[in-house]
Amino acid sequence: MGAGFGGLAFCQSFPRDRADITLVDRQNHHLFQPLLYQLATAGLSDADIAQPVRAILADRRDITVLLDEARSIDLSRKILQLAGESLPFDYLVLALGGVTNYFGHPEWEEHAPGLKSLQDANRIRSRVLLAFEQAETHGPADSAPGLLNIVVIGGGATGVEMAGSLVELSRHVLRRDFRRIDPSQARIILLEGGPRLLPAMDPALSAYTRKTLEQMGVEVRLNATVKSISHHRVETNQGTIHAANIVWAAGVKANPLLAQLGVPTDPQGRVEVLPDLSLPGHPAVFAIGDNARVNGKEKQPVPGVSPAAMQMGTYVAREIAARLQNRPPGKPFRYWDKGSMATIGRTHAVAQIAMIKLQGFVAWLAWLGVHLLFLVGFRNKLSVLLNWVFSYLAYRPGARIIPNSPA
Amino acid sequence: MGAGFGGLAFCQSFPRDRADITLVDRQNHHLFQPLLYQLATAGLSDADIAQPVRAILADRRDITVLLDEARSIDLSRKILQLAGESLPFDYLVLALGGVTNYFGHPEWEEHAPGLKSLQDANRIRSRVLLAFEQAETHGPADSAPGLLNIVVIGGGATGVEMAGSLVELSRHVLRRDFRRIDPSQARIILLEGGPRLLPAMDPALSAYTRKTLEQMGVEVRLNATVKSISHHRVETNQGTIHAANIVWAAGVKANPLLAQLGVPTDPQGRVEVLPDLSLPGHPAVFAIGDNARVNGKEKQPVPGVSPAAMQMGTYVAREIAARLQNRPPGKPFRYWDKGSMATIGRTHAVAQIAMIKLQGFVAWLAWLGVHLLFLVGFRNKLSVLLNWVFSYLAYRPGARIIPNSPA
Numbered sequence: 001m002g003a004g005f006g007g008l009a010f011c012q013s014f015p016r017d018r019a020d021i022t023l024v025d026r027q028n029h030h031l032f033q034p035l036l037y038q039l040a041t042a043g044l045s046d047a048d049i050a051q052p053v054r055a056i057l058a059d060r061r062d063i064t065v066l067l068d069e070a071r072s073i074d075l076s077r078k079i080l081q082l083a084g085e086s087l088p089f090d091y092l093v094l095a096l097g098g099v100t101n102y103f104g105h106p107e108w109e110e111h112a113p114g115l116k117s118l119q120d121a122n123r124i125r126s127r128v129l130l131a132f133e134q135a136e137t138h139g140p141a142d143s144a145p146g147l148l149n150i151v152v153i154g155g156g157a158t159g160v161e162m163a164g165s166l167v168e169l170s171r172h173v174l175r176r177d178f179r180r181i182d183p184s185q186a187r188i189i190l191l192e193g194g195p196r197l198l199p200a201m202d203p204a205l206s207a208y209t210r211k212t213l214e215q216m217g218v219e220v221r222l223n224a225t226v227k228s229i230s231h232h233r234v235e236t237n238q239g240t241i242h243a244a245n246i247v248w249a250a251g252v253k254a255n256p257l258l259a260q261l262g263v264p265t266d267p268q269g270r271v272e273v274l275p276d277l278s279l280p281g282h283p284a285v286f287a288i289g290d291n292a293r294v295n296g297k298e299k300q301p302v303p304g305v306s307p308a309a310m311q312m313g314t315y316v317a318r319e320i321a322a323r324l325q326n327r328p329p330g331k332p333f334r335y336w337d338k339g340s341m342a343t344i345g346r347t348h349a350v351a352q353i354a355m356i357k358l359q360g361f362v363a364w365l366a367w368l369g370v371h372l373l374f375l376v377g378f379r380n381k382l383s384v385l386l387n388w389v390f391s392y393l394a395y396r397p398g399a400r401i402i403p404n405s406p407a
Numbered sequence: 408m409g410a411g412f413g414g415l416a417f418c419q420s421f422p423r424d425r426a427d428i429t430l431v432d433r434q435n436h437h438l439f440q441p442l443l444y445q446l447a448t449a450g451l452s453d454a455d456i457a458q459p460v461r462a463i464l465a466d467r468r469d470i471t472v473l474l475d476e477a478r479s480i481d482l483s484r485k486i487l488q489l490a491g492e493s494l495p496f497d498y499l500v501l502a503l504g505g506v507t508n509y510f511g512h513p514e515w516e517e518h519a520p521g522l523k524s525l526q527d528a529n530r531i532r533s534r535v536l537l538a539f540e541q542a543e544t545h546g547p548a549d550s551a552p553g554l555l556n557i558v559v560i561g562g563g564a565t566g567v568e569m570a571g572s573l574v575e576l577s578r579h580v581l582r583r584d585f586r587r588i589d590p591s592q593a594r595i596i597l598l599e600g601g602p603r604l605l606p607a608m609d610p611a612l613s614a615y616t617r618k619t620l621e622q623m624g625v626e627v628r629l630n631a632t633v634k635s636i637s638h639h640r641v642e643t644n645q646g647t648i649h650a651a652n653i654v655w656a657a658g659v660k661a662n663p664l665l666a667q668l669g670v671p672t673d674p675q676g677r678v679e680v681l682p683d684l685s686l687p688g689h690p691a692v693f694a695i696g697d698n699a700r701v702n703g704k705e706k707q708p709v710p711g712v713s714p715a716a717m718q719m720g721t722y723v724a725r726e727i728a729a730r731l732q733n734r735p736p737g738k739p740f741r742y743w744d745k746g747s748m749a750t751i752g753r754t755h756a757v758a759q760i761a762m763i764k765l766q767g768f769v770a771w772l773a774w775l776g777v778h779l780l781f782l783v784g785f786r787n788k789l790s791v792l793l794n795w796v797f798s799y800l801a802y803r804p805g806a807r808i809i810p811n812s813p814a
């Protein structure tokens with residue numbers, strides 16, 4: 001269950017008509033999470049990066065899609081308890097994805113929303129745009145301190161992409177829209193707890209990313225640890241920052257339901273699965289994507305990225321299909337690292353593919369190509385491409401709608 | 408104030424740099440209301456039919472846009488009181504638009520939402536899609552009575568377009584998406600209080616519209632008056648209908664703020680303006696669009712449609728500009744009726760332009776052309792066209808996302 005990258009890859013690679021498959025998800029859509037930051041910064045719209053699960057699987061008569069939520073899982077009796085019904089199962093695939101990790105401070109969520117769902121992204125977009133609107137209403141002098149400041153916490157790919165996209169929003173997209181304020185006076189502050197941005201990538205690319213972001217106008221603060229977050233205020237080891245908008249991009253942990261299964265989990269809540277991705281002691285139950293802790297090459301855990309989730313989904317589909325035909329289990333799961341990439345701005349990106357490092361415009365083109373390639377649905381690809389071409393030419397994304405502006 | 412068709416036409420046709428213009432709206436976007444039903448029926452997305460007001464007017468340095476709401480208007484002291492500030496004015500243009508008219512039954516709104524804003528349309532879309540999801544979860548036998556019934560109240564253009572679009576959604580778009588239910592079992596019931604649909608158009612077109620809708624699967628009930636609406640239930644003079652979704656498309660009235668002005672209004676709350684669209688006794692205050700009651704040809708009141716609002720906006724811009732230059736006032740406002748049209752389904756429409764009546768595919772092409780022509784913003788035009796081409800070819804609108812599905 002779960003219609004993220006892992007769950008969907010499982011469904012799509014499972015052979016047709018060999019089993020009755022039920023896909024359960026809380027949402028009616030598959031979300032292209034790598035582009036969620038574009039929704040939060042008014043570059044794209046809901047329908048550009050989300051696709052109804054039913055539409056994706058319309059041709060698979062052997063798959064039933066249920067809009068429902070798991071309440072509990074009885075592993076010994078093999079029953080999945082949903083809000084709406086009880087589902088007995090022969091095999092279960094846990095692809096519940098992750099939730100934002102506030103590292104023991106759930107009270108920060110209210111002040112520093114994360115970026116995991118359409119609702120999260122729409123909320124951040126509305127808050128950011130409303131801050132500019134309030135500044136225009138009250139004028140710069142009478143505004144609350146930090147009204148136009150935006151703090152992004154976390155210097156991984158999401159944080160870097162958010163910060164780059166926000167600085168372009170304020171410096172270019174909104175440039176001519178206001179009369180009483182100058183949107184480019186907005187400060188975008190990116191906080192990273194470690195000594196460099198994009199810690200998963202090569203240090204040379206981290207340095208390039210920092211330099212590029214700073215040239216664009218982002219204030220990058222390294223070795224900055226957050227002590228507390230309250231209304232419009234972040235306390236760090238480097239001092240206090242006032243900001244009407246605070247975005248949390250510092251971590252993800254697995255769905256809390258996994259903790260109730262009685263199997264060992266790692267600090268991020270992921271199940272410590274066996275090499276075939278099954279749960280210890282439960283050979284018919286598998287965990288994939290952000291729900292599985294498994295080691296890749298050099299004993300490093302496989303990262304929580306979409307290609308890894310898709311590879312796991314495909315692997316488990318093959319394994320279960322083999323068992324249903326009484327064929328012997330295959331080799332252990334092996335993660336094929338296709339590399340990673342992050343976009344920094346309109347024409348800059350960094351990419352690391354095996355030994356190859358790319359930066360600048362070439363990396364950005366690679367980023368664009370890969371993301372379009374994997375966007376589910378042809379219509380979405382065209383719409384997103386069109387949107388990007390327009391953004392690129394005119395710096396005028398069309399998506400900065402506040403659906404219901406609480407004036 | 409008001410960034411609807413009238414207010415925007417006023418701003419765009421007012422000569423540059425002759426005055427300090429402030430445009431106040433509660434929303435940050437201009438909404439292409441004639442296509443709102445497409446949003447409610449998952450054919451289009453927010454950003455396809457809405458455009459940020461600031462972006463539209465970015466080039467007009469003489470116009471300040473405020474996201475704010477009028478609290479009261481002091482006509483004698485010439486002060487507009489907003490939530491955020493007090494705005495003194497020399498001239499005031501009331502372009503506040505309308506709200507859904509429940510004819511003295513505000514308690515019906517909860518059960519039968521209207522269709523005036525992005526939020527309204529998104530709410531209707533989510534409710535309709537969730538009804539199908541619930542039926543799939545519980546199965547047809549265990550579902551509440553009328554779970555898949557949708558009642559549309561009002562046989563004007565909005566009601567006809569909603570009903571046609573809903574029947575296509577259930578008969579075609581969702582056809583292959585479900586396993587336990589057959590979405591084409593959904594009943595779409597269109598109620599009209601009078602003896603024919605589209606009462607503003609020629610009776611021959613009304614008959615054609617009814618026939619076409621019925622062939623598509625809509626149950627059309629004429630002379631049906633609503634007695635009461637409660638949860639999932641409509642009482643009419645022809646009996647009781649159970650339906651999980653009830654949509655109100657039966658009427659619009661002017662913004663209630665106008666009632667506080669102390670000037671005569673008509674039963675729909677519109678100000679009875681003078682022939683130059685100014686308020687009686689207040690030559691510097693004008694009302695346009697759904698806020699003005701003025702007679703056109705043959706003493707019929709000018710209808711509350713977007714071309715009329717735009718013509719009034721342009722007229723008032725010219726009048727105020729003339730007065731600022733001490734030129735004499737021009738001729739009284741004259742409405743140029745460009746005709747009216749309504750789309751019935753994927754390839755059918757009716758149109759009436761002066762003495763010409765069109766129906767069927769030709770009318771639909773005309774409808775498509777006119778709507779694309781007037782959609783604000785080139786990017787939107789392309790995106791909407793693309794979406795329509797895809798819908799037309801594949802019957803698979805990409806917008807049926809429930810942003811936050813309460814599973």
